[in-house]
Every structure is written in structure tokens, then in C-alpha cells.
Amino acid sequence: MTDLATLLEVGGPVAALGGGAAYARARHPGVYWSTVGLPVSTARLLGSYSSVMEACGLTVAPSRLRVLAVKATTRREVRPVPPRRGIIRPTTTGLRLRLRLAPGQEPADVAASAERLRHAWGVHAVYVTPVKPGVIDLRLVGFDVLRKVRMPRKLPAGLLKVPVALREDATAFVRDYRTVPHGLTLGATLSGKSMYLRHLITGLARQPVALVGIDCKRGVELAPFAARLSALATDPEQAAALLPVLIEEMEDRYDLIKARQGIAPDTPDEEITSDIWGLPEHERPVPVVLFVDEVAELFLVATKKDEQRRDEMVTQLIRLAQLGRAAGIYLEICGQRFGAELGKGATMLRAQLTGRVCHRVNDEASAKMALGDIAPEAVAAACAIAPEQPGLAVIGDASGGWSRVRTPYLSLAEAAETCHTSAHLAPDLPALQPFRPAVPVRPVKSPAPVVRPQPTAG
Template sequence: MSDLTTLLEVGGPVAALGGGAAYARAKHPAAYWSTVGLPVSTVRLLSTYGSVMEACGLTVAPSRLRVLAARAMTRREVRPVPPRRGLLRPTTTGLRIRLRLAPGQEPADFAASAERLRHAWGVHAVYVTPVKPGVIELRLVGYDVLRRVRMPRKVAGGFLQVPVALREDATPFVRDYRTIPHQLTLGATLSGKSMYLRHLIAGLAPQPVALVGIDCKRGVELAPFAPRLSALATDPEQAAELLPVLVKEMEDRYDLIKARQGIAPGTPDEEITSDIWGLPEHERPVPVVLFVDEVAELFLVATKKDEERRDEMVTQLIRLAQLGRAAGMYLEVCGQRFGAELGKGATMLRAQLTGRVCHRVNDEASAKMALGDIAPEAVMAACSIPPERPGLAVAGDTSGGWSRIRTPYLSLTDAAETCRTSAGLVPDLPALEPFRPDVPERPVEHAAPVVLPHPVTD
């Protein structure tokens, strides 16, 4: 009986602790990492650092001076030397450590061994980032941060910068319109494309910018944000009227820039500009962000009569993509399907869209159209997105870099409320006033009477 009591006294708490840890790891991975995973991984990394580096081929032969000193003092054979490491810096999602590369090493050597390092140290993923010549940073991620997205509390943002998603290395994905002016976003139904667009609009709504929408789904995607929109077209006919106005606005801004460039010889260099950001603040026009949802609808025609209108719209979109950056006009082109078979101008338009975000798509051709000119492995990553993970996407740009991202959940009610409270920031653009969407007034909620009325009886 005493043995059974001892077993219960010792085994009960151990079983409860193990079960609690297993539950936390499955349901609350962040809490599990902070309490269990971080200490275990730290001990494992510090105790096996040298042997793991040697097994991965990331060590180098010691210097001649070190060999002579070791033989003179210990008369033992000197082992290969691993890179010198810095201090471990724990985070809420993993660990960060900086390494000074040995002579002859490069960051690509460590990137090629990232999978082996992940298994050796028992973490979810290992990412390599060059810091400066001769120094890299290893970012160890303790768990799958894309399974349940939690954006960092502090994100470095700014004007025309929107933290819209989380990368797989636990860093925020920030949509920066000054760096990447135009972007193509693709995604099938229920892939999370609308959520991504919702985050962009909600993030830009409190900023002093003009938001313009072309929603060929009869406005069902962008109509809830009407209080913050300066213009909205809900079908190709209205889009055909709106796009020339935007092109004319762009040309007027170029005239303003050229007028500024017609300057006297004694003008200081800092007053010479080639875009609106070099203009004085009181002369600078407000930036314009154009959201185009279901871009394929602008290309499709039912009769030959519509071909001329289609060609004009596509030409105007291409002109905005080619020349809009200097005028402070940016494009966010979205759709379920995008390919060369849409017609003349599709490939030319894609070539002007620097940023690419591809959610789950229904065909490989759309993924190739979005990411094929960036990296073949990005296309394979986009085609392997499972349907049960909406919001997961592959983001890249024409520089060749790409990564997996996932957008956190944002309800339509919260996004619409953000646009409603920011309605006073809609800039004054007279050219877009005819396209301003009608905003229905919210019904007045009457308070319930304090005293309930009673019927009058004889």
C-alpha cells in the first residue's frame, strides 16, 4: 500500500505536468515556448554548438598560431574551429544569435545547413540573415507562428507603410508603398485575399492619403469602406470613366513637378526634384492609392463593341503603373485569375507591378504569372498552400526574394468602423468628386424609455 501511495504522490504530479505541457504545446505554443521550449533549446544549443557546427561542415582549420600554442601547452591535436558566437537573445517566438564568420565562409553555407541546424537544436525553423560583412544572424523560431497569427506589439511603421501580415520567421510583413509602389495580389475564393485587402485599407484609412477603388463585383468588396473612399467604380463601365480622370490627375501632377524644375540657376540643389516628395509640403499633392479588385473583369469582353473600351482601360492602367510612382499614385491590383490569355496588355501590366503576393490559386498558371519571374521554388510554395489555412500566401518582389506570410483575422465590421471614423480624412480632390460613393446614414438608435407606457382603459 505504501508503494502505491508513493507512486501516486510522485507519478501524479509528473503525469499532470507532462499532460499540461503537451496541452500547452498543442493549444498555446507561445506559452509553451516561453516556459519549456526556450530553456531546453538554450541548453541544447550551448552544449552542442561546437559538435553541431563540425557535423554540418561549418568549421574551419585553426590558425597556425593557435595550433602551435595548443601543442606546446597540451600536446593534443587541435580540433576545427566553429564560428565565434555572440550572446543569445531570447524572443517571444524563438532565439537570435549572431555569428562572426571564419575566413573562407559565407552566409550561403549556413543557409544550406539551416535544415540540419533545425533538427540538431530541436526548433521549428532556422533562418539566416546577413548583418554586415563577416557577421550573420541566426533566427531560431520555436514553433509554427503561422498556425495562429499574432502580430508583434511594436511594429516600425510610418507614412504609406502598413503592417499587413506575419512572415514565417516571425517578423512583420510591411507593405511599403514608397519602396514597392505597385503590387499584384492573387488568390482564389476563400484564400484570404479579401482579408489581405481589408488590412491594407484599414491601415491606410487613418493616414492622409486618397483611397480609390475599382470593384467589378458590383462593389461587394469595397462598398463597406465607402466613407473613406474618394472614388468607387463598381463595374467596367464606371471604371472606363474613372481611369481617364486618374490619368489626367497624374498628368497635372507631372506639370506641377515640371513647373518646379523650371528654376533659376541660383536655386539650391535640395529644391530640385523629380517626384512629388521633393516638392514643398504646402505644394505637395496628396498620395493616391488605387485598389483594383477582380482585374480580370476589366480585360474580359462579350462583344467586339467592348474591345475598344477594354483596350483603353488596359492602356490607362499600364500608364498609371509606369508613371504613377513619381506622381504619388500607387496601384494594388487584385484578382482570382491572371494570365497572358486575358488579352493584350496583361503581361505588360504585370511587368510594372513590382510586388507580388500569391494566395492559394486554382491553377498553376496563375502562380507562375505572379511568381514565375521571381523564383521557381516560390511557385511550388504557392501551389502547396492548403485550403484549411486561409490567409497563407507567398510574398515576393522582382528582386528575387520571397517568403511565406499569413494575414491575421480582421472582421469586416472592425475594418468598416475604422473607415467610418476616418471619414473626415478624405482629401479634397475635385476631379474625383463625381465618383464619390454614396454613404448611407446610420440609423439612429433611440434609447428605451425609462418608464414603460401602460394602455389607457376606461
């Protein structure tokens, strides 16, 4: 009886702690990492750093001076030298430490051993980022941060910068239109493409930027944000009328740049290398971001007349993509597929879209349309996205780098409310006034009386 009581006293708390840890690891990985995973992984790293680096082939032979010093002071064996390790900095999602590489090593050597380091130190993933020649930043992620997205507390801010998703290394993916002016977003139905678009629009809605939308699905995607849009086209006929206005606006801005910098008026636009950001702030026109949802609707034709209209719209989009950046006009093209089968000009337009975001697609060809020409190795990662993970995407750009990201959940009501409260930030562009969407007036709720009236006795 005494042994049973002792077993219950000792085993009960141990079982409770083990069960609690297992539950936290499955349901609340952040809590588990902070309480259990962080100290365990830190102890593993400190205790096995030299041996793990040697097993991964990341050590070099010691210098002669080191060999002589060791032999003169001790009798122990002279071991190979690993990269010099900096201070370990714990985070809410993992660990960070800086390594100074030994002579003859490069960041690619450490990146090639990332999978081995992950298993040796018991973390979810290891990422390598070069800081400067000979120095790298090693980021250890303790759990799958894309399973339940929580954006970092400190996010980059600035004009035309929108933190829109979370990378798999627990850093924020920022859509910066000043750096990557035009982007292409592909994804099948229910892949999370609309969620990505909501974050972009709500992020830009809080900034002094003109938002223009082309939504040929009768506006079902962009109409909820009408309060903040400077222009909205909901069918190909309206889009055909809106695009020439944007072309004229772009040409007017080029004329402004020419006049300010003393460039001859007959100089072709293609030869002007400056942009609106070189103008004084009081003369600088507001940036314009054009969102095109379901771009295939602009390419599909049924009659000969529609084909002529399609060619004109595609040509205008290509001109905006080629020349719009200097004029402060940026494109965000969305669709399910975007290949040569859409028609003339599709490939040329896609080549101008630097930023690529590929959500779950229905076939490999669609992933190749988005990523095949900039990061071929990312195509397989895009095809591996499961339907049970909406919002998960693979991003890439012309540099060849790519990574997986996931957008946090944002309801349509919250996004529409953000656009409505920031409607006063919509700039006044007279050329776009005919295309300004009609916004229904919200009923004003009368406040409840502070004192409830009491009936008087008759």
C-alpha cells in the same frame, strides 16, 4: 500499499506535468515555448554548438597562432574553429544570435545547413539574415507561427507603410508603397485574398492618403469601405470614366513638378526622374492608392464596343503603372488569374507590378503568373498551400527573394468601422468628387437617461 502511495505521489504530478505540457504544445505553442521549449533549446545550443557546427561543415582550420597557444598551454587536441557566437537573445517566438563568420565562409554556407541546425537544436525553423560582411543574424523559430497568427507588438510605422501579415520567421511583412509602388495579389475563392485587402485598406485608412477603388463585382468587396474611399467604380462603365480622371490627375502633378523645378513644359513625362516627394510639404499633393478588385472583369468583353473600351482601360492602367509612382499614384491589382489569355496588354501590365502576393490558387499556371518571372522556386510553395489554411500566401519581389506569410483575421465589420471612424481623413480631390460613393447616414442612438423616470401617484 506503501509502494502504491509512493507511486501515486511521485507519478501523479509527473503525469500531470507531462499532460499539461503536451496540451500546451498542441493548443498554446507560445506558452509551451516560453516554459519548456526555450530552456531546452538554449541548453542544446550551448552544449552542442561546436560539435554541431563541425558536423555541418561550418568550421575552419585554426590559425597557427591558436595551434601554438593550445599546444603550449594544454595537451588537448586542437579542434576546428566554428563561427564566433554572440549573445543568445530569447524572444516570444524563438531565439536570436549573431555569428561572426570565419575567413572563407559566406552566409550561403550557413543557410544551406539551416535544416540540419533545426533538427540539432530542436526548433521549428532556422533563418539566416546577413547583417554586414562577415556577420549574420541567426533566427531560430520555436514553433509554427503561421498556424495562429499574432502580429509583433512593435510594428514599423510611417506614411504608406502597412504591416499586413506575419512572415514565417516571426517578423512582420510591411507593404511599403514608397519602396514597392505597385503590387499584384492573386488567389482563388476563399483563399484569403479579401482578408489581405482589408488589412491594406484599414492600414491606409488611418493615414492622409486618397483611396480609390474599382470593384466590378457591383462593389461587394469595396463598398463596405465607402466612407473612407475618395472614389469608387462598381462596373466597367464607371471604371472607364474614372481611369481618365486619374490619368489627368497624374499629368497635373507632373506639370506641378515641372513648374517647381524649372523643367520645360514640353518635356516628355518619361524623361522626368524626380517625384512629388521632392516638393515642399505644403505643395505636395496627397498620395493616391488605386485598388482594383477582380481585374479580369476589366479585360472580359462581349461585343466589339466593349473591346474598344477594354483596350482604352488597359492602356490607362499601363500608363499609371509606368508613370504613376513619381506622381504619387500607386496600384494594387487583385484577381484570381492574370495571364496573357486575358487579352492584349495583360502581360505588359503585370510586368510593371513589382510586388507579388500569391494565395492558394487552383492550378500551377496561376502561381507561375504571379511568381514565375521573379522567383521560380516559389511556385512550388504557392501550389502547396492547403484549403484549410486561408490567408496563407507566398510573397516575392523583383529581387528574387520570397517567403511565406499569413494575414491575421479581421472581420468585415471591424474593417468597415475603422474606415467609418477615419472618414474625416479622406482628402478633398475635386477631380474625384463625381465618383465619391454615397455613404448611408447612420442613425444616432439617443443616450439612455441617467435617472429612470418614476411615475407619480395620481
